[in-house]
Amino acid sequence: MKFQDLFHQPPDAIASAPGRVNLLGEHTDYNDGFVLPTAIPQTTTVQLGISNNHHYHFYSENLDEYISLDDLNSIPSDFASYLFGCISLIQQKGYTIPPLNISVQSTVPIGSGLSSSAALEVACLRGLRELFHLNIDDVEIAQIAQQAEIQYAGVQCGIMDQMASSLADTDHLLFLDTRTLERQVLPFPVGGEIVVIDSGVPRSLASSGYNQRRAECEAAAKLLNVTALRDITDPEQVETLPEPLRRRARHVVTENNRVLEVRSGVSLLRFGELMNDSHTSLRDDYEVSVPALDRLVEILQQTPDVFGARLTGAGFGGACVALVVAGQARTIAEQTLEQYNCIGFQGKILIPDTEIKES
Numbered sequence: 001m002k003f004q005d006l007f008h009q010p011p012d013a014i015a016s017a018p019g020r021v022n023l024l025g026e027h028t029d030y031n032d033g034f035v036l037p038t039a040i041p042q043t044t045t046v047q048l049g050i051s052n053n054h055h056y057h058f059y060s061e062n063l064d065e066y067i068s069l070d071d072l073n074s075i076p077s078d079f080a081s082y083l084f085g086c087i088s089l090i091q092q093k094g095y096t097i098p099p100l101n102i103s104v105q106s107t108v109p110i111g112s113g114l115s116s117s118a119a120l121e122v123a124c125l126r127g128l129r130e131l132f133h134l135n136i137d138d139v140e141i142a143q144i145a146q147q148a149e150i151q152y153a154g155v156q157c158g159i160m161d162q163m164a165s166s167l168a169d170t171d172h173l174l175f176l177d178t179r180t181l182e183r184q185v186l187p188f189p190v191g192g193e194i195v196v197i198d199s200g201v202p203r204s205l206a207s208s209g210y211n212q213r214r215a216e217c218e219a220a221a222k223l224l225n226v227t228a229l230r231d232i233t234d235p236e237q238v239e240t241l242p243e244p245l246r247r248r249a250r251h252v253v254t255e256n257n258r259v260l261e262v263r264s265g266v267s268l269l270r271f272g273e274l275m276n277d278s279h280t281s282l283r284d285d286y287e288v289s290v291p292a293l294d295r296l297v298e299i300l301q302q303t304p305d306v307f308g309a310r311l312t313g314a315g316f317g318g319a320c321v322a323l324v325v326a327g328q329a330r331t332i333a334e335q336t337l338e339q340y341n342c343i344g345f346q347g348k349i350l351i352p353d354t355e356i357k358e359s
Contacts, residue, residue, distance in 0.1 A: 003047045003150040006059055007101040007285070011047035015126035018043045019108035020164035021196050021273075021321050021351070022312050023173065024278055025259045027286055029158025030214050031221075031252045032179035032228035034259040037164040038172065038188070040196070041353060042118035043107035046083075048127045051099040058083050061105040075152055075254055076259030079104060086124045090146050095134055095305030102127075109350060110203030113313020117153065118161035121145035130350045139181060142166040154355065156214045179230060184263070192268045192307065195300070195333045196351035199292040210314050217252060220245040222330050229258060244287070251285035272323050279310035288315030292345055296320045299339050303332055313352025319350060 003011045018039040023034030051057060056069040058080040063098055067080040072088050075081055082306040083102055091097050102124070108116040125141045128134060136144070142162035149157050168174040173186040217256045220241055221229050229252040234239060258274045266274070279297050283289040288296075300309035300322045309322035324332050333349045340347045 001058070001061065001103075003041070003049065003101075004104045004170055007049060007057065009049055009052065009101075011101075011103070012044065012049045013131035013243055015077050015123050015130055016045040017122035017165045018168070019114040019119045019124060020161060020168060021194065021319075022164075023194070023321060023323070024274060024310075025160070025255060026278065026282055026310075026312070027213060027217075027288070027314065028230070028252055028255050028259070029160035029176075029178040030156065031256075032202050032230035033199070033256045034251060034263075034340055035164075035176050035178060036067060036173050036186075037160060037168055037170040038174065038260060039170045040054070040114060040351060041170055042107040042114070042350070043111070043213075044108050044116065044123045045148065046120070046122075046123040046127045047103045047105075049101045049133050051062060051101050054099050055085075056084075056099045057101045059101075059103045063102065063111070065079060066338075079120065080221050081152045082120050082269075083124050085148030086128065086144065088152070088324055089147055090112060090125070090128055090134065090252045093144075097132065098130065100169055105144040107317075108324070109198060109297070109348075112198045112319065112350065113203065113311070113315070114319030114350065115161040115165060115313070117155075118145060118165040119349075120166040121148050122162060130331075131227075138166045138338060140164070151337050156211045170214060175259070179228070186263065189268050191321050191326050193270070193326045193329045195306075195329050195349075196312070196319050196334070197322075197333060198319045198338060198348040198350050199290075199296050199298060199317060200348065201292045201317035202347035203314070209288065209316065210236055213248065213288065216245055216248045218280060220249040225241065225355040226293045228239070229253060233257070234321075247287075250283045254281055254285075268307050269324065272309075275308030275310045275321075275323060276301060282311055282315060290315070290317055293317070295343070295345070296336070296340050296347065299336050300332075303336060305332060 145162040305325040312321040
């Protein structure tokens with residue numbers, strides 16, 4: 001439904017933000033570590049206008065869900081909690097935000113590990129910045145978006161997704177130090193492109209083991225007497241920890257090292273090997289994979305012209321990403337999906353939805 005049909009007035013501002021796919025650096029951001037995402041072509045668009053009846057009105061075109069609020073005293077559920085959080089945090093910064101009409105439309109798949117929530121938050125904040133001429137930059141937008149997810153959606157997330165949605169593009173990799181927010185735009189490996197396939201198993205971070213994993217990492221850091229697991233660089237240093245903290249910490253340490261190795265410059269072949277190692281670590285040490293993801297990754301890893309593959313996002317369902325020979329993404333994606341769905345799964349190709357990574 002169009003904004004004008006819904007609210008009987010045109011929008012005063014329109015803003016968009018992309019989802020992201022993470023090639024390396026999973027579950028490292030909330031450990032002050034290193035990540036390596038890129039933006040994807042799919043975006044979330046938010047249209048905003050001043051409400052004419054002093055109520056807040058939120059509409060999701062994808063969900064066909066409409067929520068109306070008298071005020072911001074109680075947190076709504078589902079998609080509206082992210083919008084609510086963004087508006088509330090902007091008001092807490094001293095800006096006056098009147099009741100709004102907000103309509104959301106997204107091509108970022110929900111529950112696939114491609115940061116649909118971060119895209120929603122960043123798009124909303126960009127729209128608020130435009131509409132009210134707010135003096136907030138792209139990094140502040142990412143920081144506010146992260147706090148919206150933590151405080152209002154109940155997910156103790158790191159800042160990778162929001163920084164990627166706010167700062168990354170589809171033609172480069174974004175190296176990010178999540179402690180210092182130092183960042184570097186890296187070229188996408190020449191001769192390679194990506195394939196992203198949804199496993200068909202949706203995940204919900206708030207009801208999954210995500211927050212538990214974060215608590216385990218914090219416990220491990222405390223036992224190792226460091227501020228965060230990012231401060232450990234030698235995997236041998238975690239071997240004295242009790243289980244499962246030993247395995248959780250080992251994943252974080254080795255994953256950080258994988259990101260740093262890619263930053264220093266590696267071949268496509270080595271990049272793929274590091275992605276394969278990352279999936280093994282996520283599956284065995286961090287225990288955030290599921291059988292469907294493992295099978296999808298296995299098919300990809302055994303396919304010619306695939307350098308490496310791994311789950312992407314927090315896990316517990318969602319999507320897999322593969323680094324493949326440039327020009328072969330569509331063929332590899334279709335062949336993989338055919339094999340995967342023939343054994344009883346219901347996957348979907350997400351990238352290449354459009355050709356975005358070509359040498």
